[in-house]
Amino acid sequence: MFDTVAGIAALASNIQQSATRVFDAVTPIAAAPSTSPISPGRTRHGCARVDDMSDTCLVCDEISGAVPVPGEHLETTDLVTVFQCPVLAPATDIYAGYLFVVPRRHVAGFSGLTDTEAAAVGLAIAHWSKALELAGAERVYVVRTGHAVDHLHVHLIPRWPETPKEVSWLHVDDWDGARRLDSADAAEFVSALRATRSF
Numbered sequence: 001m002f003d004t005v006a007g008i009a010a011l012a013s014n015i016q017q018s019a020t021r022v023f024d025a026v027t028p029i030a031a032a033p034s035t036s037p038i039s040p041g042r043t044r045h046g047c048a049r050v051d052d053m054s055d056t057c058l059v060c061d062e063i064s065g066a067v068p069v070p071g072e073h074l075e076t077t078d079l080v081t082v083f084q085c086p087v088l089a090p091a092t093d094i095y096a097g098y099l100f101v102v103p104r105r106h107v108a109g110f111s112g113l114t115d116t117e118a119a120a121v122g123l124a125i126a127h128w129s130k131a132l133e134l135a136g137a138e139r140v141y142v143v144r145t146g147h148a149v150d151h152l153h154v155h156l157i158p159r160w161p162e163t164p165k166e167v168s169w170l171h172v173d174d175w176d177g178a179r180r181l182d183s184a185d186a187a188e189f190v191s192a193l194r195a196t197r198s199f
């Protein structure tokens, strides 16, 4: 475990450097004048542009693989799937460690889960929060809104330690220094994070 933790800490450091490089590449977008605190082309949490989707279920498509996610699924069982939140296009602006925990069954919210599904979702939230903390997150925010996609998806949003104190939890993924990755770096991060799943 020690070697795994040390390894992922080293990777997190490398990713931070990569994120700086990646961010440099997207600076023109992030720095564009706007009256909104949210960068153009990003939703509140920097995830997929669900407003660009058809009336099919984006989450079901991410579970089935019809819509790819960075580094493939972190965990998938009969009841729950966990994956790194993607950006549909271009996949060069992914917030490191922003995870979704979703029930595999198409159900709108917590109230629709069976007890067994609720237990599986809860355990996945706990386990992957711990994995993110092992990767160096100083805090993991857990959010469920459900306004855009009618399939329960719980957001796990890490707060990385370089985040300034004045950046609120709502903006840990879209301040100028946020750890943003391209698809290759995100896949590497996901692979390292998956390796911590020995608890």
Ligand SMILES: [Zn+2]
Binding pocket: 057, 058, 059, 060, 061, 105, 106, 107, 150, 151
């Ligand atoms: Zn669905």
